[in-house]
Amino acid sequence: MKIFDRPGFPNPARIRIVLAEKGLEPQVEFVSVDLIAAEHKQPAFLEKNPSGVLPVLQLDDSTYIAESTAITEYLDNLDGEPKLTGKTPREKAVIHMMQKRAETELLDAVGNYFHHATPGLGADLQVFKSPEWVGRQEWGNRQRDKAIAGMKYFDAVLRGHSFVAGDVFSMADITVFAGLMFADAAGIAVPESYTALNAWRAKVSELPSVKNRSGQTFVTEDLRRLGF
Numbered sequence: 001m002k003i004f005d006r007p008g009f010p011n012p013a014r015i016r017i018v019l020a021e022k023g024l025e026p027q028v029e030f031v032s033v034d035l036i037a038a039e040h041k042q043p044a045f046l047e048k049n050p051s052g053v054l055p056v057l058q059l060d061d062s063t064y065i066a067e068s069t070a071i072t073e074y075l076d077n078l079d080g081e082p083k084l085t086g087k088t089p090r091e092k093a094v095i096h097m098m099q100k101r102a103e104t105e106l107l108d109a110v111g112n113y114f115h116h117a118t119p120g121l122g123a124d125l126q127v128f129k130s131p132e133w134v135g136r137q138e139w140g141n142r143q144r145d146k147a148i149a150g151m152k153y154f155d156a157v158l159r160g161h162s163f164v165a166g167d168v169f170s171m172a173d174i175t176v177f178a179g180l181m182f183a184d185a186a187g188i189a190v191p192e193s194y195t196a197l198n199a200w201r202a203k204v205s206e207l208p209s210v211k212n213r214s215g216q217t218f219v220t221e222d223l224r225r226l227g228f
């Protein structure tokens with residue numbers, strides 16, 4: 001298997017956590033794609049994933065699988081012992097629901113803020129983003145507010161449960177974790193008053209799959225190129 005990604009970026013980090021959880025890293029060849037140079041918007045990459053985003057999994061039969069959830073489901077089920085996406089119909093449904101909320105209300109909202117209300121990944125990439133329109137920055141700022149509301153929601157969830165979809169670490173936790181990681185990079189602080197969310201984050205940060213392997217901030221080289 002090959003994975004086209006960029007170490008340190010939030011969606012690639014989701015899959016690196018999954019690979020570590022499943023002990024699959026030795027079976028994967030990583031191919032680094034230069035997001036800041038917009039390599040993922042060029043025809044060679046768009047053939048692999050027409051959405052022009054990372055990560056993408058390439059199977060040995062040359063099937064390409066994009067979308068972090070789809071990649072996670074594939075990797076989690078390879079050994080017939082899923083641990084991140086649920087075993088029973090009920091578990092699968094709850095994890096799917098919470099994961100989707102984590103994407104919509106947090107991770108994607110942070111991404112929209114980052115790409116539309118800030119210089120994002122720089123000039124080469126901006127031409128591929130939504131066209132200039134009045135209110136674009138205002139819309140981006142509302143996405144930041146949406147992300148903070150999402151954090152508040154997950155703080156409330158985590159006051160009642162150990163993990164985002166119940167009592168077991170799952171794909172939904174990985175998505176929330178990536179959302180907070182992206183929030184750090186985009187300069188959106190997690191309010192201190194969200195104590196359950198912050199405590200959960202500290203706990204998840206200590207998991208071996210997260211602590212040792214994911215990379216929890218944008219890699220330094222990319223940060224330098226972005227002028228941070």
Ligand SMILES: N[C@@H](CCC(=O)N[C@@H](CS)C(=O)NCC(=O)O)C(=O)O
Nearest residue numbers: 009010011012053054055067068069
């Ligand atoms: N829905 C996609 C989102 C992937 C995504 O947005 N990846 C980011 C990297 S963290 C990306 O490639 N961004 C480049 C861009 O937006 O141009 C998934 O779940 O994998």
